[in-house]
Amino acid sequence: MDEVFKALADPTRRELLDRLFERDGQTLSALEEPLPMSRFGVMKHLKVLEEAGLVTTRRRGREKLHFLNPVPIRLIHDRWVSKYAEPWASALSELKRDIEGSENSNDEEEER
Amino acid sequence: MNDEQAYTVIGGRGAMSVFEIYIKTTPERLWEAITSEQLRKRYSFGVGTASEWTEGSEYKASVPGVVDIAGGENLEVDPPRRLVQSFNALWSEDVKREGTSRVTWEIEPVGTSCRLRVTHDQLGEDANNELYGGWPMILSGLKTLLETGEDLDTPGSLRYSGAAG
Numbered sequence: 274m275d276e277v278f279k280a281l282a283d284p285t286r287r288e289l290l291d292r293l294f295e296r297d298g299q300t301l302s303a304l305e306e307p308l309p310m311s312r313f314g315v316m317k318h319l320k321v322l323e324e325a326g327l328v329t330t331r332r333r334g335r336e337k338l339h340f341l342n343p344v345p346i347r348l349i350h351d352r353w354v355s356k357y358a359e360p361w362a363s364a365l366s367e368l369k370r371d372i373e374g375s376e377n378s379n380d381e382e383e384e385r
Numbered sequence: 386m387n388d389e390q391a392y393t394v395i396g397g398r399g400a401m402s403v404f405e406i407y408i409k410t411t412p413e414r415l416w417e418a419i420t421s422e423q424l425r426k427r428y429s430f431g432v433g434t435a436s437e438w439t440e441g442s443e444y445k446a447s448v449p450g451v452v453d454i455a456g457g458e459n460l461e462v463d464p465p466r467r468l469v470q471s472f473n474a475l476w477s478e479d480v481k482r483e484g485t486s487r488v489t490w491e492i493e494p495v496g497t498s499c500r501l502r503v504t505h506d507q508l509g510e511d512a513n514n515e516l517y518g519g520w521p522m523i524l525s526g527l528k529t530l531l532e533t534g535e536d537l538d539t540p541g542s543l544r545y546s547g548a549a550g
Binding site for chain 1: 400401402403404405406407502520521522524525528529537539540542
């Protein structure tokens with residue numbers, strides 16, 4: 274878990290994760306293109322993300338594709354966030370249900 | 386940024402998501418937790434998966450009489466290493482329209498642990514992220530169950546448990 278927090282404690286690495294969230298399965302060339310950094314620099318950041326389990330790779334022919342693995346962040350959520358957020362989360366989901374419930378009943382009335 | 390050009394489509398068959406987790410357990414126990422209807426319920430939103438787990442057999446994830454979650458065919462069954470399934474989401478009209486995708490479970494022993502990799506592919510371009518968005522919570526619950534014997538009870542993780550059958 275230390276490795277995950279260390280990996281997340283860097284703006285370039287967070288940006289790489291955001292970009293993989295938008296488009297999963299990218300090559301190093303695609304990932305480095307918009308970054309003001311050497312190819313070697315981007316490789317080093319990707320290696321830190323891989324070692325933390327946040328990025329996983331697959332080979333396809335000669336290409337190495339990078340995928341976001343969100344599971345370690347989920348583990349942090351389950352360990353460190355959800356138990357503190359639970360009273361809020363359940364109040365919010367009740368609110369959501371109430372709102373959606375009343376919206377649905379409006380819809381039904383409109384349909385009639 | 387030239388995003389369209391930079392993006393590589395996997396095998397020309399659309400999008401793919403990969404989920405990996407390390408769990409301190411044996412491949413046999415992990416395989417059992419994936420294929421036992423009763424164990425599966427404890428980490429998959431309270432939903433069990435019923436199947437004969439033979440190649441070509443069907444599987445169905447549901448709370449009988451309450452909600453159907455997913456179904457499909459077991460394409461490859463190689464215990465305790467590899468399970469490949471076709472995947473049809475059934476929990477809403479929106480996800481039903483997404484059609485058939487594929488889920489591959491791979492178990493690899495690493496020291497005294499196992500690496501479990503779940504690959505969800507053959508998803509359409511811009512597939513509804515509900516299709517694969519549940520995997521992190523499921524895998525987190527599976528890890529908790531196998532390592533502690535307890536159920537993960539974070540909000541939503543046992544949504545359907547206790548639903549009348």
